[in-house]
Amino acid sequence: MKTVRILLWLPLVAFLAILGLVSSGLLKPHDTTVVSQMVGKPLPAFTLASARTGEGAVTGKGFADGRPRLLNIFGSWCVPCIAEAPQLMALKQAGVTIEGIAVRDRPGDVGEFLQRNGDPYDRIGLDDQAVLQVALGSSGVPESFLIDGKGIIRAQHIGEIRPEDVPGLIETLKAIR
Amino acid sequence: MIAETGLAALWIAAALALLQACLGLGALGREGAPLMRAVRPVAVVQALMTLTAFGALLLVFWRTDLSVKLVAEESATTLPAMYRIAGAWGNHEGSMLLWVTILALSGAAVALLERRLPERTLAATIAAQAVIALGFFAFLLFSSNPFARLPVPPVEGSGFNPLLQDPGLAFHPPTLYVGYVGLSVAFSFAVGALLTRDVGPAFARAMRPWVLGAWVFLTIGITAGSYWAYYELGWGGWWFWDPTENASLMPWLAATALLHSVTVLATRDGLRAWTVMLAVVAFSMSMVGTFLVRSGILTSVHAFALDPRRGAFILVLLALYIGGALALFGARIATVKEGNRFDPVSREGALVVNNLLLSAILGIVLIGTLYPLAVESMTGEKLSVGPPYFNAAAGPLALILVALVAVGPVMRWRREDVAAVARRVAVPGAITLMALVAVLLLAPGMRLLPLLGLVLAVGTGAASIAPLWKRNLRRTPLFTWGMVVAHLGVSVSLAGMASESAFTKETLVAARPGETVRVGPYVVCFAAIDPVAAENYTAVQATLIATRGAAQPITLQPEQRTFDNPPQQTSESAIATRLDGQLYAVVGEQVPGGRWQLRLWWKPFVTLIWAGGALIALGGALSLLGRTLPRRRPKVEQDGYARAY
Numbered sequence: 001m002k003t004v005r006i007l008l009w010l011p012l013v014a015f016l017a018i019l020g021l022v023s024s025g026l027l028k029p030h031d032t033t034v035v036s037q038m039v040g041k042p043l044p045a046f047t048l049a050s051a052r053t054g055e056g057a058v059t060g061k062g063f064a065d066g067r068p069r070l071l072n073i074f075g076s077w078c079v080p081c082i083a084e085a086p087q088l089m090a091l092k093q094a095g096v097t098i099e100g101i102a103v104r105d106r107p108g109d110v111g112e113f114l115q116r117n118g119d120p121y122d123r124i125g126l127d128d129q130a131v132l133q134v135a136l137g138s139s140g141v142p143e144s145f146l147i148d149g150k151g152i153i154r155a156q157h158i159g160e161i162r163p164e165d166v167p168g169l170i171e172t173l174k175a176i177r
Numbered sequence: 178m179i180a181e182t183g184l185a186a187l188w189i190a191a192a193l194a195l196l197q198a199c200l201g202l203g204a205l206g207r208e209g210a211p212l213m214r215a216v217r218p219v220a221v222v223q224a225l226m227t228l229t230a231f232g233a234l235l236l237v238f239w240r241t242d243l244s245v246k247l248v249a250e251e252s253a254t255t256l257p258a259m260y261r262i263a264g265a266w267g268n269h270e271g272s273m274l275l276w277v278t279i280l281a282l283s284g285a286a287v288a289l290l291e292r293r294l295p296e297r298t299l300a301a302t303i304a305a306q307a308v309i310a311l312g313f314f315a316f317l318l319f320s321s322n323p324f325a326r327l328p329v330p331p332v333e334g335s336g337f338n339p340l341l342q343d344p345g346l347a348f349h350p351p352t353l354y355v356g357y358v359g360l361s362v363a364f365s366f367a368v369g370a371l372l373t374r375d376v377g378p379a380f381a382r383a384m385r386p387w388v389l390g391a392w393v394f395l396t397i398g399i400t401a402g403s404y405w406a407y408y409e410l411g412w413g414g415w416w417f418w419d420p421t422e423n424a425s426l427m428p429w430l431a432a433t434a435l436l437h438s439v440t441v442l443a444t445r446d447g448l449r450a451w452t453v454m455l456a457v458v459a460f461s462m463s464m465v466g467t468f469l470v471r472s473g474i475l476t477s478v479h480a481f482a483l484d485p486r487r488g489a490f491i492l493v494l495l496a497l498y499i500g501g502a503l504a505l506f507g508a509r510i511a512t513v514k515e516g517n518r519f520d521p522v523s524r525e526g527a528l529v530v531n532n533l534l535l536s537a538i539l540g541i542v543l544i545g546t547l548y549p550l551a552v553e554s555m556t557g558e559k560l561s562v563g564p565p566y567f568n569a570a571a572g573p574l575a576l577i578l579v580a581l582v583a584v585g586p587v588m589r590w591r592r593e594d595v596a597a598v599a600r601r602v603a604v605p606g607a608i609t610l611m612a613l614v615a616v617l618l619l620a621p622g623m624r625l626l627p628l629l630g631l632v633l634a635v636g637t638g639a640a641s642i643a644p645l646w647k648r649n650l651r652r653t654p655l656f657t658w659g660m661v662v663a664h665l666g667v668s669v670s671l672a673g674m675a676s677e678s679a680f681t682k683e684t685l686v687a688a689r690p691g692e693t694v695r696v697g698p699y700v701v702c703f704a705a706i707d708p709v710a711a712e713n714y715t716a717v718q719a720t721l722i723a724t725r726g727a728a729q730p731i732t733l734q735p736e737q738r739t740f741d742n743p744p745q746q747t748s749e750s751a752i753a754t755r756l757d758g759q760l761y762a763v764v765g766e767q768v769p770g771g772r773w774q775l776r777l778w779w780k781p782f783v784t785l786i787w788a789g790g791a792l793i794a795l796g797g798a799l800s801l802l803g804r805t806l807p808r809r810r811p812k813v814e815q816d817g818y819a820r821a822y
Contacts, residue, residue: 005511011454012503015461019496021547022469024554026488 036137036145036156043071043151044135048125051102051110058099058125064151068173069097071145072121073133075105076113078141084160085117091161092120094170100124103133103141144169148176180245180324183233187274187324190226190281191314193219194307197284201304205297205372213300217288220303223310224285231278234323238265244330247271247323253334253742255713256342263347264337269487270323272350276467277313279351279358283387284310287362293383294366295375302362302369309361312494320487336742339714345405353398353425357463359391360428363435364460367453368502371509376449377516381442384456386804388439392432393797399425400790411735411748411763413778415677415786418567423546424466427539431459434535437528442516445590447525449516451532457506461499462539468495469546520592527585534578541570572626579633579671582664583640602640609636623679630675638668655803663796670789676758676782687772697779699723699760701733706764706773714740716749719764719773723753735764759783 038044047059063069072088074081092098100121102110107126114121127133136145136153146155146169154176161169197219204212239262243249251268252261260267266275284306291299317323366384370376402425407415416422435455441448468491519525545562552558587601612635616628623631641664644657682697693702704720716738723731733751740747753760758781765774 008450008510009507011458012500012507015499015503018465018547019492019500021551021554023489023492025550026492 035158036153038135038137038145038153039156041153043145043147043153044132046125046132046135048101048127048132051100051105051107051124051126053107053111055123058123060151062123063099063147064149066149067097068149068154068176069099069147070169070173071099071101071136071147073101073103073127073136073138073141073143073145075103075141076109077105080160081113081142082117084142084162085120087161087163087166088120089118090163090166091169094166096170096173097122101127101132103127103130146172146176179233179236179240180242180326183230183237184322184324186226186229186233187314187318190223190230191311191318193223193226194281194311194314197223197307198304198311201300201302201307204300205304210296213296216300216303220288220307221285223307224281227278227281231274234265234271234274235262237324238262238271241334243332243334244326246325246327249327249331249334251335251337253336253713255333255742256337257712259344259347260337260342263341266350267337267341270317270321272354273313273317273321274323275351276354276358277310277317279354280306280310280313280361283359283362284365287365287387291383293379294369295373295379298366298369298373298375298380300369301372302365305365305368305372306361309365309498312498316487316490316494320490333742336740338743339738339740339745339747342713342740343405343409345401345409349398349401349405352394352401356391356393356395356398356432357425357428357460357467359387359394360432360460360463362387362391363432363456364502367456368505370453371502371505371513374509374513376442376453376513378443378446381439381452385436385439385443386801388432388435388456388459389797389801389804392429392436393794393801395425395429395432396790396794396797399429400787400794403790404787408750408752408761409747411750413681413683413750413761413763413776413780415783418545418562418564420546421466421470423542424470427466427542427546428459428462430535430539430542431455431462434532434539435459437531437535441525441528445517445519445525447516447519448529448532449513450510453510453513454506455532457499457502461495461502464495464499468492519590522588522595522598523593524585524588524590526593527581527588531578531581531585534574534581538571538574538578541574542567545570568626576626576629576633579637579667582667583637583643586641586644586660586664601643605636605640605643608639609633612636620679627675627679630671631679634668634672634675636668638665638672641665641668655806656800657803659796659798659800659803661796662799663793666789666792666794666796668789669785669792670787673782673785673787673789677780677786680781681783682779684775684777686775686777687768687770688775689770689772694775694777696760696777697758697781698725699777699779700725701760701762701777703773703775709736713742714738717764717767719762719775721751721762721775721777723760731760733760733762735762737764737766754784757781 043060043063045060047057050056050058070091074084088098098120100123102124105126105128110124110126125132142160144157144161145153146157148154155172157165157169197216200212200216200219204210204216237245237248238252241248241252241254241261247268247270251271252264256264265271284303287306288303294302363384366380366387370380402422403415406417406422407413435452438448438452438455442452468488545566548562549560552560583605584598584602588598609632613632616623616631642661645653645661684694684696686694688694688703690703690705693700695701701721701723704722706717706719709716709718716736718734718736721733721735723733731753733753735751736749738747738749748763748765751762758779761778761780763776765776767773
């Protein structure tokens with residue numbers, strides 16, 4: 001009879017366990033960042049028209065030449081991308097090779113954006129249907145991917161690059177050479 | 178003024194709920210009789226005040242009074258009249274007010290109508306109902322005030338979620354809520370009975386109609402919700418194991434178990450503790466379900482954005498109510514005298530197996546629903562649990578449960594002879610075997626679950642009407658009819674599910690106007706694609722002409738709608754219903770080359786799923802009538818074999 005009595009409290013115990021679980025879920029802030037599944041995998045093949053007039057198409061092939069790169073996904077219509085621009089210029093000054101992908105954009109608008117905010121990019125591909133962005137597993141702009149000299153995606157930076165991120169990015173790019 | 182009237186009514190109702198709780202608990206004392214006389218009117222006035230508040234909310238929504246914050250955020254003057262009203266409960270605050278309104282109304286209904294329960298238990302029950310109401314009144318008044326005003330009213334409201342702009346919305350949430358909240362009565366009964374230690378057949382007979390009523394509404398709500406998801410989301414499926422669907426399924430499973438166990442308690446005075454437990458669990462599942470989806474803890478189409486403070490508020494309420502009831506259960510139930518014992522092979526035994534299976538399925542659904550949350554809080558990894566888990570885990574148990582439907586109702590109470598049962602199910606058993614042979618011959622290569630489902634559906638369908646065999650149908654009590662109809666509904670629904678899962682034909686193409694596509698027995702011609710405009714959206718509408726043999730061609734016009742306020746795209750499926758199934762068409766995005774994505778399904782006998790659901794609800798309603806209308810033949814209560822649940 002004793003054991004039966006203890007069993008009667010089991011429902012309460014089970015409920016308290018659920019309660020604990022649910023309150024931990026409630027009190028923890030929700031993390032909505034989407035981490036790309038492409039990190040650690042080779043850059044997907046792509047061919048995009050250049051967003052700068054008079055330049056040839058941008059392809060994924062040129063990425064495996066031994067030089068690590070920062071692949072920056074941006075848009076002339078994106079406000080955080082403006083905030084990020086000085087940091088990109090600083091990275092370029094530190095010797096980092098930066099490639100750009102302009103998402104859902106027009107060459108004219110990209111040109112204006114670069115004039116106003118500076119142009120740190122070696123090449124800029126125009127991803128007007130966001131096809132490459134999706135293939136990269138990127139869920140928004142701005143986002144940056146660090147690609148090593150073999151063309152493997154090694155890291156993802158979600159959101160704009162802030163001044164305090166710059167040294168770390170330079171470190172990482174040196175490390176993955 | 179209207180909004181202020183509503184708010185004032187809400188405050189008065191809250192005060193009355195407090196008074197009702199005190200009176201009810203006071204009536205438990207030695208000199209409680211006068212208090213008991215006062216408690217009924219208080220419960221009724223509390224319900225009227227809550228109803229006034231809800232009426233005020235409807236009125237401000239109907240008039241689109243944009244100075245009320247909720248209206249400005251959730252409605253717009255450009256909405257069609259129906260959604261200006263339905264919009265009142267298509268948001269967090271409004272739906273909580275609807276919830277509380279139904280809670281107060283069911284409390285008043287108990288106070289007014291309940292005559293079978295002993296006075297003391299009734300007092301405790303009404304007090305419990307008031308305590309629940311009080312918490313939710315506090316929640317509304319302190320953190321979800323639907324009547325808050327804006328200092329500067331906007332010129333136009335932000336609009337109403339287009340997915341919810343559907344006639345189904347006008348009825349689906351209220352129906353489901355009546356079911357959810359109706360279970361609060363069973364909860365309060367259980368708490369009341371625990372307080373007075375008065376658990377027995379009289380308690381069970383008193384509780385049964387309330388459970389039946391809530392269960393009928395829950396069944397209708399789930400069935401309607403499933404059909405809504407089927408035609409409105411345009412994904413072609415009828416059940417997605419979405420957390421919200423699970424949230425409605427879990428109380429239904431518990432209530433279904435309760436419905437069966439309460440019969441054992443009412444008829445044979447067995448399963449006392451278990452029945453009380455289920456009564457607590459059923460409403461707890463309603464509250465947990467509402468909370469889980471509303472708080473945004475689980476991602477779902479039904480999650481209204483809710484700030485964590487509100488979530489914490491409801492969580493505390495849940496902890497108090499459910500924790501309190503379970504603690505009361507743990508402390509008191511051992512002092513409730515044990516009920517009658519019975520032979521394992523008996524009607525009671527079959528009902529116990531029924532209860533165990535339903536509880537196991539409930540557990541499976543609960544674990545599947547909470548698992549992503551558990552994994553995320555432990556490892557940070559995000560995942561979702563989908564049909565592969567639920568179908569594989571719950572499917573086989575559900576099939577065993579359906580098979581039991583064939584056997585249980587023809588068993589006697591107390592003790593049963595296995596051979597006798599075998600004789601009674603011999604005919605349905607033979608029909609099941611014939612169905613198995615027929616299905617194997619006609620549709621070779623079916624997957625196991627749909628195959629078993631289809632065969633069992635046929636067998637159980639035959640067995641479900643067995644309790645009527647050799648009976649005078651006119652003198653058969655209504656609740657027996659209810660059981661037969663509900664069990665028949667189970668097999669009808671199962672047949673629909675099995676057929677849909679096994680025989681659906683799907684075609685996904687990118688087509689130009691003028692091209693033809695085949696799906697199942699139909700040849701579908703993509704005749705035209707045109708722009709159309711309506712009051713609050715513009716759309717592209719495809720015209721598809723489907724022909725099958727020499728039959729009259731069917732015209733289907735699915736749409737891709739773009740709503741302007743708030744801006745959102747929805748796809749509106751077009752469905753043609755024929756006796757042997759449904760042709761389901763969705764038009765998607767335009768693809769390069771002047772082509773449009775078309776998605777077509779031929780779903781044989783899919784409508785049986787919801788027809789079965791409707792039969793189940795009808796069966797419940799018949800039983801409810803049979804239990805509440807004056808008895809024509811009191812004699813049946815003693816007759817073992819003939820007695821329905």
